[in-house]
Amino acid sequence: MTRMESTTNAQQVVRLWLANALALVGEHEEELGRLDAAAGDGDHGTTMVRGLRAANAAVTDAKGSAGELLAQAGAAFSDAAGGASGALVGMWITTIGQRLGDGPYDLPALLEAVQAGTNRVARLGKAQPGDKTVLDALTPFLAALEAQAAAGASLGDGWRAALPAAEQGAAATREMVARRGRSAKLGERSLGHADPGAVSMCYLLRAAADAFDRAGDE
Amino acid sequence: MTRMESTTNAQQVVRLWLANALALVGEHEEELGRLDAAAGDGDHGTTMVRGLRAANAAVTDAKGSAGELLAQAGAAFSDAAGGASGALVGMWITTIGQRLGDGPYDLPALLEAVQAGTNRVARLGKAQPGDKTVLDALTPFLAALEAQAAAGASLGDGWRAALPAAEQGAAATREMVARRGRSAKLGERSLGHADPGAVSMCYLLRAAADAFDRAGDE
Amino acid sequence: MTRLYNDPADFREELIEGFVAAYGRLVQRVPNASGVMVRAPQPDKVAVIIGGGSGHYPAFCGYVGPGLATAAVMGNIFSAPSAEQVYRVTKAVAGAAGVLYSYGNYSGDVLNFDMAQMRCEDEGMDVRTVLVTDDVASAPRGQEEERRGIAGDFYVFKLAGASAARGDNLDEVERLALKTNARTRSFGVAFAGCTLPGQRAPLFTVDAGQMELGLGVHGEPGISTGEMRPAREVADLLLDTLLADVPEGAGSRVAVMLNGLGSTKYEELFVLYKDVHRRLLAEGLELHDPIVNEMVTSLDMAGCSLSLLWLDDELAPLLDAPCTTPAYTIG
Amino acid sequence: MTRLYNDPADFREELIEGFVAAYGRLVQRVPNASGVMVRAPQPDKVAVIIGGGSGHYPAFCGYVGPGLATAAVMGNIFSAPSAEQVYRVTKAVAGAAGVLYSYGNYSGDVLNFDMAQMRCEDEGMDVRTVLVTDDVASAPRGQEEERRGIAGDFYVFKLAGASAARGDNLDEVERLALKTNARTRSFGVAFAGCTLPGQRAPLFTVDAGQMELGLGVHGEPGISTGEMRPAREVADLLLDTLLADVPEGAGSRVAVMLNGLGSTKYEELFVLYKDVHRRLLAEGLELHDPIVNEMVTSLDMAGCSLSLLWLDDELAPLLDAPCTTPAYTIG
């Protein structure tokens, strides 16, 4: 799809995204827990699943634009998930929703919204790229998405084309020493395992790509 | 040896017995713990070793007749060991010592003393043969020892000849349901394992046989 | 698994030393004995002496202090203290008002406390014994006096201590302790055994997906084995067993204690307690000051027990009476 | 291993319900929130709000009651409570005297409490935050404010609660809490990890004969690994580390707390404490009311931590002041 045609269509994409995200993260719940246990407290998988369940429930019967749905989903996510990722990922979703508002829902708008959400995460978490956090997936993803937008790509194609950058970014956290969050206390011991928050963010981004595709097919 | 010739000799036998007993029970400490763990609390090995260490320490520099040494050893055993076997085995040793007094230390005297000690254990513990206790080693042992005494056996020979009865008695506890002590609460679950107190008593009796032999050799 | 020790043979001695060092503001060591006592024994009041093997903290030494026990005799891990030690502790705290011994009904404890009692009686002291026999799993109805003591220990000690503290005479302290015991029932389940200091293997193991029913607090295996179940079914199992064994004359007011054995932790106990509480209310019982805590442990054994004490107007105030001990304080 | 639960997703909710059912005589649930508060909040006094993930009982809800914390916000196991829940609890107890938040310094807790604080401040409330940063293993000297909070939580909560209870204003409560934190140091070791409800594998494992140094209270592995040693050497290791990090202005009077993580049991802690105590006295320190207990746990993790709080004449009376909570009472 090039852009979400109608309001209904955009709302549908939000619902699809959250459902896909829950399915994908749910499949990897144990893996995320193990990654977190390596230098943290092992709850990242259950935390993300709990948050996504609540986010899905929040949009089931909710009314409003796609942007409003996202804002509500983010709040529900934060409240149910708790922890660092509850606060950060929830805020990210909410900010994206607030920026998107009633649309338009095209690639430049989404780029701007995700950029705003990511900035807010960085500010809230006082983290920078290289600190071994969710930002290490988001920052390269945004760079790639920006290039896609500049090249005039459609929403669905541009987003999907940017995914590998996020995944490489997440994989690269394996060689990083954590400087933020719980695992920062472990210093060198955090080496050798990818950051769970960066990995789960890749699942969220991939779930969105699938939602764009499926909504485009319908 | 037929009887302990002199006071010194008898004291020597007591010391040898306690040293042998500690060595033999110490070798089997884990086994006794395991037997106790099957339906009890697993401490019988450590309890016996602790008691025997104290009993040995008590007679190292003690003065007095063999009977007096035994009485002191029994008291030290009880105090250090604690638990059911501390009370019962300590009382058994003390009673034997009190009965033997200044001698004579021949088979009839020992038979009478061990009989008295055993009666006291039965009274204190309110147990009967067949209840899966130390009595199931002592009762057949006494019957065999009595037969040896009646046949005029020497102390060393008679005692050694009675050992298999004790060991068969202890082995037979495997088929018994405990009716006294901690494992009584487990009822049928106590089946299939020998009673730890009966087994450790066999080591005490065997250690005495070895003491009689070695003292006889010297 | 027990990991922190030096020589296992010194475990009890080091434990007593550490305990008295930490809580010297409340207790003192009994000179030349394996036991602790209140800092200022009151010779005009009945001395309540409790005790048993170690490995059950807060039982027994953690319950010594004003308003609860006068002294505790401390054996080695899971081994009753010797008669000699019981005697020494008794001599150190006994006054003209006499002595009550109270402890769980185990062969080794009975043998040693009884011998000490006889010796003290021979010397003219007035000593009574109240055995705790709360564990319904350890003998059937009709043979209550054969049962062993588990977490119900706490209730009997607390009420006897409160009675003694307010100045009741020995007959009365004994009567109230007997009555408390007669009205207390406990039942427990275990999920994993404990390991003694210096040993590598646990006293028993429980297969995955199974649990032991009718636990002992000395690492003894249960009376039988059952399938592991969700918390709410464990709550029903515990309550079905206890409510099938309501003591005579029980009213509708009940004190309830959910006791952790050592490594079944507080959060799990609260989750379990949720259903225990609901069910007790549904049975029409009035609940008095529930306790959800580790009260009588078995080293790091996994499991828990539920105790009920049916109260009446004379027992309830004793349970509520103030006390100050290392492990349990009512202000 | 956590065994008693129904649906792991309901764990927190069932835990809160069970906790409030058991200790309703002291605490009540905050309506529509994952938190508990005292039965009778006093709007004229500073509200001390503590909190964090569950799995650390008695922290946090066990320390709510007169003389200690006003309320606790309860997250899921090892997960900080959300900003929304912190906000709701704050609204329920905040009065004109203002609010002090105090909790261990973890990213998730800071993020959520900070967001709630901003929201409350926007509504005109006066809210302050004192982070607990006692764990010397988690950042070097000079970076004290980066350290995480472990068992030292208890001291900061207790003294802040006592200050608020006697009617100090918010500036003063904050100052005393900051001072307590600045004078508290902790260090711990772990012998085995814990297992979350519904999971089969522990969060970390420790090889036989090894121990983890510098534990976290969320099942995080230690900062480094060392060889397992006898209790007296563990005592020295803990003390060497703490005494190399004595806070500025520390005198010679020190409160000491030996905290069990969950399945390192009381008897072991007393054996270890024996040598801790001896050594502290040998260092010329004067010891104030030692605590040897489970104060801030990590489910059934095996291990312990040692905390020292250097007291002075204004802190000591706050530590000794009376309080009545489900887990800690001073009469």
Ligand SMILES: Nc1ncnc2c1ncn2[C@@H]1O[C@H](COP(=O)(O)OP(=O)(O)O)[C@@H](O)[C@H]1O
């Ligand atoms: N200050 C921070 N800034 C950015 N991301 C952070 C920060 N703290 C934690 N994170 C992210 O959160 C993830 C951990 O999330 P989670 O395990 O759910 O929370 P918690 O650490 O509270 O247990 C980390 O892997 C990291 O990506």
Ligand SMILES: Nc1ncnc2c1ncn2[C@@H]1O[C@H](COP(=O)(O)OP(=O)(O)O)[C@@H](O)[C@H]1O
């Ligand atoms: N009432 C009793 N009468 C006779 N023997 C007993 C009695 N109670 C226990 N025993 C003996 O003591 C042994 C257990 O000793 P031990 O394990 O040292 O003591 P405890 O049972 O106190 O842990 C049992 O195997 C049994 O032989």
Ligand SMILES: [Mg+2]
């Ligand atoms: Mg985590």
Ligand SMILES: [Mg+2]
């Ligand atoms: Mg035994």
Ligand SMILES: [Mg+2]
């Ligand atoms: Mg024993």
Ligand SMILES: [Mg+2]
């Ligand atoms: Mg967490």
